[in-house]
Amino acid sequence: MAVSISRILKDTEYKFDQFKTEQIEALENSISVKTDKNGKEIYYVQCLAREKEIKLTPEECVRQLYLDTLINEYDYRTDRIQLEYPVKFGREEKRADIVIFDKDRPTVPYIIVELKKPKLKDGKEQLKSYCNATGAPIGVWTNGSQISYYNRKDPNYFEDIPNIPKASQKLSEILTKRWTIQDLVEKDKLLNERKSLKGLILEMEDEVLANAGVDVFEEVFKLIFTKLFDEMESGRKKDRTLEFRNYGYTETELKEKIQSLFDSAKKKWAGVFKDSDKIVLTPSHLSVCVSSLQDVKLFNSNLEVVDEAFEYLINKSSKGEKGQYFTPRYVIDMCVRMLNPTEEETMIDTAAGSCGFPVHTIFYVWQKILEKKGLSRSHLFTLEKKPEECTDYVREKVFAIDFDEKAVRVARTLNLIAGDGQTNVLHLNNLDYERWDEFTEDENWQDTYFEGFKKLRKLRKVEKSNQDFNFDVLMANPPFAGDIKESRIITKYELGKNEKGKYQNKVGRDILFIERNLNFLKAGGRMAIVLPQGRFNNSSDKYIRDYIAKRCRILAVVGLHQNVFKPHTGTKTSVLFVQKWDEKLCPKKDDYNIFFATMQKPSKDNSGDKIYVKETDGALKLDSHGHLIVDHDLFNHEGLTQDGIAEAFAEFAKKEKLSFF
The missing domain is CATH 3.40.50.150 (Vaccinia Virus protein VP39)
Structure with missing residues (x-):
């Protein structure tokens, strides 16, 4: 009889909402149960990457399910994947949960996945430290319920990205793909990554806004106002390309585009901002904020x-x-x-x-x-x-x-x-x-x-x-x-x-x-x-x-x-x-x-x-x-x-x- 992983994850911060029913069933069917000398049940499973039997902890459940996703949906071969990859910090050594190596440089980390810290704030800090120490350009954090994808721009800025590339894709293909309102409906971060807009704003505050020397209310209000306008325009013209996105622009180009969109929004919905109001975030701060908000669908059946x-x-x-x-x-x-x-x-x-x-x-x-x-x-x-x-x-x-x-x-x-x-x-x-x-x-x-x-x-x-x-x-x-x-x-x-x-x-x-x-x-x-x-x-x-x-x-x-x-x-x-x-x-x-x-x-x-x-x-x-x-x-x-x-x-x-x- 299959063991239910909800039993293993019970009373932990780990969940399995991110995964498909067939993935969960396949994992449950592969679990074997042994008893220790005190008669306590211990669960084991054959690891998808290490090809050996391993003990199944709550963290390991999520790791095996995400490995299944990387191998069967993103098409990464197991010879490009290493678990418990050692990352050096001076004399100290820590271990990254999952590392995918660069296709052309098989010893250089390309994507790092963090699962040990099941809370986003802790997980993101850990992930950033691993990416900075190894130079990996892409990071993923998940606890099985929420998931976040990041592109490391430089040591200080980790921009949200809508997904990670498949084995056959380049990162630039993910970033430059044009989106319509339908793409936003299907890929809405709030639903797919189990995020809330308030949570994303808190993340932006931690990342850039707290040190940007701006009125956080005003700047976030401007961005939400602009994005609402962009969605409204596309909702009424379904084939229109969404403009509140970074399609691989330079930071200066992006700021010009978002300011122009904000100006159009002010004309449409008068009496909220002054005609002279401008977005005052620096181009690099704005770039991080746009990447955080661009995959969120603000409009739904209520507000x-x-x-x-x-x-x-x-x-x-x-x-x-x-x-x-x-x-x-x-x-x-x-x-x-x-x-x-x-x-x-x-x-x-x-x-x-x-x-x-x-x-x-x-x-x-x-x-x-x-x-x-x-x-x-x-x-x-x-x-x-x-x-x-x-x-x-x-x-x-x-x-x-x-x-x-x-x-x-x-x-x-x-x-x-x-x-x-x-x-x-x-x-x-x-x-x-x-x-x-x-x-x-x-x-x-x-x-x-x-x-x-x-x-x-x-x-x-x-x-x-x-x-x-x-x-x-x-x-x-x-x-x-x-x-x-x-x-x-x-x-x-x-x-x-x-x-x-x-x-x-x-x-x-x-x-x-x-x-x-x-x-x-x-x-x-x-x-x-x-x-x-x-x-x-x-x-x-x-x-x-x-x-x-x-x-x-x-x-x-x-x-x-x-x-x-x-x-x-x-x-x-x-x-x-x-x-x-x-x-x-x-x-x-x-x-x-x-x-x-x-x-x-x-x-x-x-x-x-x-x-x-x-x-x-x-x-x-x-x-x-x-x-x-x-x-x-x-x-x-x-x-x-x-x-x-x-x-x-x-x-x-x-x-x-x-x-x-």
Whole structure:
């Protein structure tokens, strides 16, 4: 009976996701089992390169599987391969896991493969030291799950390459091959190498950005912005050659090409960068960054890939000191499903961050438009041209406001992409609405935001007043941290008073946001807002709960797991869902049912890393668009997970005859 290698790899950092089922089965069928004097089973296998029986450790499992790949897929003969190749460092000697020798110089290492260090950062350092000591131009690191390929340009720079050459190929053939969007879909590094965009940015920081003397947020933002534009252009003209690639150019030529592409992107998506903005990375630093990003497909059926990277960049540059933590996209999707917006309704996020609520509302409404037209959503949905109703919806119905300038630029980028060049994302201090004129009369501000602001003005309740609006749907996760201390702002709000009716010296930012948000809603309008759990429990906050109950029907309270906002904060939060009283849409009642639910699955571990759904064999489960599925119980993911809180609420809403279900 074959021995399962998952048994050998259990509880280690090694995996076998990189390999084909038939490779794994062939290895398992060749394992022999012996017992030592204590009766413990020890596994052996005939080595593919050394032609002798060897003990099978977790590292050796991955080495034998990768040897199989090198021999049978890349066609390297075993006489060009040596295992445990000695590499000298002064008096010390270390052993490289796999070395492939140069075809014309059979004693000179050409490719070095590192497996001993199953974490990328450690493995890459070890690999670099071996390549530098031997002069090998190509390095590979893998732990069986992730894999990385590098070209050693000089001792300091190791550039990512899309693959290693086959035995019959030269490295230059790999580097100069022209790519279309289809090549990117097939060879997407995030899927094939099990990388994340955030992980690649961290790698770039380690390699070049930390010492480049540049604003990391700005430079990476420029590169992602440029690459998104390149993919969008190719997605609409499938035979176009991708331009965000190094096809063997000199570093200076590459910089000119990427700058020109960035200039085109700025024209297409105006109001994110200034016309005069330039890429300031040196040609050699830029070359390393382009090689890291060029094999990544940023566009998919949602914008989660770029979203996660921007979240990291914004938090890194603002250190989260404003309590502005991006709402995980699965929490957003639950809120959208529970409020069930339609294409006729207006929607706003008043503390937009990177615009998660608006973007996911757009996707939700688009899905309904597509279904109505009998169209399906492809895995490149975000870059394809949409039916006119889709862009009309973004142009006329979806709004967002945020005070953080970096967040607004990211939000505009995501919205411009989602809305095909349309966006109503505005840079304003939402709580200080009386001073909006100071922004709106500024010519520079007008150049970027005025079109969106004109549309927002049409939704005012009273002409010339920015206090009350007529929105159908509002979703927001206002910043929790920091109090408002300016009395001229506090005195504009009922909730600026304490339970005794006296204006306070300082008020929690999120408390004022509750009132501000309700003022954005028309009668019958509905809201989802993320709040600290204390607002629901603390006896001192009873006056806030009374204020809400007076103006609205409380629809639901959903308690989120305390890991949801990690690593930024462990604050326990809940989402409050309300609908403003209205004779027709939500007639006033003294006694009514409220939906309560608590998230049971943590969705992230204690360090803030997402927990993903796994198949029965332990492999990570992918949905129909190739995305990993976060393990939560908020809703059913494409029929691949169980029904959750959102589905239970929909049943409740129908039974209660709520106006929006």
